[in-house]
Amino acid sequence: MAQPKNGVTADDVKKIAKLSRLHVEADRLQPIAEDLNGILAWIEQLSEVDVEGVEPMTSAVDMAAPMRADKVTDGGKRDDVLKNAPKSDDGFFVVPRSVE
Amino acid sequence: MTDLTKMTLSGALDGMAKGDFSSEELTKAHVDACMDGAELNAFITTTFELAMDQAKASDARRASGEVGKLEGAPLGIKDLFCTEGVKTTAGSKILGDFTPTYESTVSANMKADGMVMLGKLNLDEFAMGSSNETSHFGPVINPWRNGEDLVPGGSSGGSASAVAADLCLGATATDTGGSIRQPASFTGTVGIKPTYGRCSRWGTVAFASSLDQAGPIAKTVRDSAILLESMAGYDPKDSTSINADVPDWVGACGQSIKGMRIGIPKEYSIDGMPADIQALWDNGIEMMKAAGAEIVPISLPHTKYALPAYYVVAPAEASSNLARYDGMRYGLRVDGKDLTDTYELTRTDGFGDEVRRRIMIGTYVLSAGYYDAYYLRAQKVRTRIVQDFENAWESCDAILTPTAPSAAFAVGRKVSDPVQMYLNDIFTVTTNLAGLPGVSVPAGLDQNGLPLGLQIIGRAMDEATVFKAASALEDAAGFTAKPEKWWV
Numbered sequence: 001m002a003q004p005k006n007g008v009t010a011d012d013v014k015k016i017a018k019l020s021r022l023h024v025e026a027d028r029l030q031p032i033a034e035d036l037n038g039i040l041a042w043i044e045q046l047s048e049v050d051v052e053g054v055e056p057m058t059s060a061v062d063m064a065a066p067m068r069a070d071k072v073t074d075g076g077k078r079d080d081v082l083k084n085a086p087k088s089d090d091g092f093f094v095v096p097r098s099v100e
Numbered sequence: 101m102t103d104l105t106k107m108t109l110s111g112a113l114d115g116m117a118k119g120d121f122s123s124e125e126l127t128k129a130h131v132d133a134c135m136d137g138a139e140l141n142a143f144i145t146t147t148f149e150l151a152m153d154q155a156k157a158s159d160a161r162r163a164s165g166e167v168g169k170l171e172g173a174p175l176g177i178k179d180l181f182c183t184e185g186v187k188t189t190a191g192s193k194i195l196g197d198f199t200p201t202y203e204s205t206v207s208a209n210m211k212a213d214g215m216v217m218l219g220k221l222n223l224d225e226f227a228m229g230s231s232n233e234t235s236h237f238g239p240v241i242n243p244w245r246n247g248e249d250l251v252p253g254g255s256s257g258g259s260a261s262a263v264a265a266d267l268c269l270g271a272t273a274t275d276t277g278g279s280i281r282q283p284a285s286f287t288g289t290v291g292i293k294p295t296y297g298r299c300s301r302w303g304t305v306a307f308a309s310s311l312d313q314a315g316p317i318a319k320t321v322r323d324s325a326i327l328l329e330s331m332a333g334y335d336p337k338d339s340t341s342i343n344a345d346v347p348d349w350v351g352a353c354g355q356s357i358k359g360m361r362i363g364i365p366k367e368y369s370i371d372g373m374p375a376d377i378q379a380l381w382d383n384g385i386e387m388m389k390a391a392g393a394e395i396v397p398i399s400l401p402h403t404k405y406a407l408p409a410y411y412v413v414a415p416a417e418a419s420s421n422l423a424r425y426d427g428m429r430y431g432l433r434v435d436g437k438d439l440t441d442t443y444e445l446t447r448t449d450g451f452g453d454e455v456r457r458r459i460m461i462g463t464y465v466l467s468a469g470y471y472d473a474y475y476l477r478a479q480k481v482r483t484r485i486v487q488d489f490e491n492a493w494e495s496c497d498a499i500l501t502p503t504a505p506s507a508a509f510a511v512g513r514k515v516s517d518p519v520q521m522y523l524n525d526i527f528t529v530t531t532n533l534a535g536l537p538g539v540s541v542p543a544g545l546d547q548n549g550l551p552l553g554l555q556i557i558g559r560a561m562d563e564a565t566v567f568k569a570a571s572a573l574e575d576a577a578g579f580t581a582k583p584e585k586w587w588v
Contacts, residue, residue: 008464020419020463021426022456023444032460035518039461042519043408043474049481056479057486060296060310060535061340062560068336080201084430095428096439 007037104129105266109173109323112269116162116172123162123172127155127216130174134218134267136588140241142262144179145187146219154216161214168214169330176262176271179220180227181207181314182303186217190305191225191235191255194425194432194450204303205335206272206314213330218268222258225452226422227279227307230524232257233511234454242287242508243583246548250508253283253524259317260287264583270318270327274304276311277410278504278528281540284317285503285553288542288581290324290570291317295560296535297342298328300335308417309340311410311532321541321571325349328563344561352564353571358392360569363496367403368527370505376546377502384500384543384554387576388569396496400488405481406530411522412465412478413533418455419462425450457518486534493559498569501527503540503553527555537563539570542579551581 008016010029013036017024024032078091087094104126107115115121131148151174158172182188182200189195203211211217224234231251232240240257242250243265252261256273260283263271273280275293284291292315299314306312316327329349335341364385369378389395427433427446434445451459465474492499505526515521531538537560540553554573558566 012464013460016460016464016467019467020456020459021423021440021443021447022451022459023448032457035457036461036464039411039518040464043411046405046408046412046474046477046481049402049405049477049484051477051480051484054480054483056476057482057533058310058479059340060533061342063297063342066336066339066343077201081429083201084198086427086431086433093429096435096442098439 007040008033105133107269108319109269109326110320112173113171113326117167123155123158123216124152126172127151127174130218130268137265137267139587140243140261140265141238142222142240142258142265142267143176143219144189144191144222144237144258147186147217148219150186151216151218158214158216168212169326170210171214172216173214173269174216174218175210176218176221176259176268177207178223178256178259178272178274180223180274180305181272182305183207183217183220186220188220188305189237190227191223191237192450192452192455193236194447195305196236196432198431200303202303205300205337206304206331209333210272210330221262221271224255224257225455226305226418227255227274227276228418228454228458229254230278230282230521231509234452236452239511241511243587244287244508244550245583245586246550249511250550251286251511253286253504253508255279256283256291256317260284260289260291263287263289263317263319265587270316270323272314272331273317274312274314275532276307276414277532278525280315280317281528281538281553281555282504282524284540285542285551286508288551288579289317289319290321290539290541290574291315292324292328292539292563292566293531293537294328294332294563295342295537297340298332298563300333300338300341302335302337306421308414309421310417311414313532321567321574322350322353324539325353325567342561347564349563349567352567355568356392357388357569357572360393360498360565361396361496362388362393362569363396363398363492363499365398365400365403365492365499365501367400368501370526374506376507377505377552380544380552380554381502384573387573388500391572391576398492398496398499400492400530402481402484402488403530406485406533407522407526409478409481409485410525410529410533411461412474413482415458415462416466416475417462419459419466422455422459482533485530489534489536498565499557501555501557503527503555507546507548507550507552531557536560537566539566541570541573541577543573543577544579545581
């Protein structure tokens, strides 16, 4: 498999955490790297399986994706949608500034 | 009057039909039992007032001749199913104050059938765990004890504990890698995961969408069939819902298994299998033979790769599904210095250790450069596992295995290696990967007096055979042990 010989490094954890939108304290990077490497080393045994010419399984159910008419069937529930918002105002979600 | 909480669901439905007692009386008895059993921590939210109102309404419906499949039965709902107007947390801080404005299809089906809801049952956070110890709301305690507090298994630990302790007549649960069957085995209850697609996933908090499937935990095989008949059914709101009628599964219970071919997979005899588990399995084989089944040795050669494949596929899907928890539209928000900081603080504070770990594994295996090596390969291994079962079905009609590699273990057992915890699902995870139905039936006690389950796996859509075999096993095993009531 393409896993680097040294496995996941502290720098990799920093990158993964960023992609995952998780905050990891600097002193936790190495322990998490070791944790992930333990799991990845165990997953490594998948490389023993002969998968030559095998199609990846993409659906757990043996059926074609169902089609439906392209019609609006639901909606008009603004208050329901906003009901659990951490912050809302005048029918809108209020979020931190994202455009400077 | 006899203790109504000792009844089976089937017995209670009959009792109400005969007018022996009302739903109000039955529900009151269970509310009292739930209050007595508070220290089991099986519930995250109780809805006793709602339950009493629903019970009265049910009695009124019955008086007017309207009787649903679950009419007046007090049940518990795993806190992963959204319930309109009732807090739904998924065992997570990030959804700690989330109150849905809609009802999951599964619980809606049960409501339409007359269910009385006692409350929302505890679980591992986002259903990720095998001991119910990752819940933000604290671990669930197994009513079975061995000198110390034991876990009920997970992730449906609250469901299993509540049913085993007679707090409710049955409960909903979900199973992504074994989360219905392993807790059922740990608590001496029956749990069935149906074929993927039988129960709608709509309104159920998502963990790994290609593996998640709802099912019941119940006191008997027949009770589990009654519950599943209500929970299952086609739902256009879930594009993977199977458009097929729900068969008469209750009718399948108790039918003869004479001539049924039961496969015994040699790969399930794992290294270091406890003698109790091997003895239970051997005994199960003898019981099925005595009931008229033909025992067939089979091979599922890729079994050992199922769990590692699962720990690629499930975290990958989880990392995608859990991206929605960003603190903007619902759930917890922790304000940071800018938008990205708010995302990161929210998710770091809102998710527990195991959930964060799986999100990071999932993100890693899906990231550029690793996708083919991990995710694509795991999906191909998954195909291999499906092929194993397809080959097996040529020589057998159902498969008998142990449910879990151990009995319930102590709460707080120090697990430094996450892989050790993952191994709990070694016998159950194959059916999730292949989408097959599997049931755990209590079949005996280990040398410490703790319950152990055996699993029956069937062909896709053939729950009828699974129920038939499970009820034959249940009859033969004659498992009647109950935990001694130490709580209150």
